[in-house]
Amino acid sequence: MTTTVRILGAAALALLLSACASQIDAGLSSGPDVPGFWWGLWHGFIFPWxxxxxxxxxxxxxxxxxxxxxxxxxxxxxxITVLGGGSFFGSKKRNN
Structure with missing residues (x-):
């Protein structure tokens, strides 16, 4: 298989799987005490613990x-990605 076919196949599979993702309406809310962006940032940062x-x-x-x-x-x-170090550790140059 060529690289182009593999990339297109992987993209199609990712699109197909992501089309199944949803969040139930009961999980969404609004108001001053409902977690928003800043709480999400904090919860992502402390995710491992x-x-x-x-x-x-x-x-x-x-x-x-x-x-x-x-x-x-x-x-x-x-x-998770920025504050948790995900992008930092993923970008380190590996010396073999």
């Missing part, structure tokens, strides 16, 4: 529900 804690306690969650939706998700993503 929250995940470990959630293995031992049912009172600890890694993702807030209900939340404001897209802005919370965007903050969560930035918290």
């Amino acid at each position: 929250s995940w470990i804690g959630s293995l031992f306690s049912d009172d600890i969650a890694v993702y807030a529900v209900p939340n404001t939706g897209g802005w919370y998700d965007f903050g969560f993503f930035l918290g």
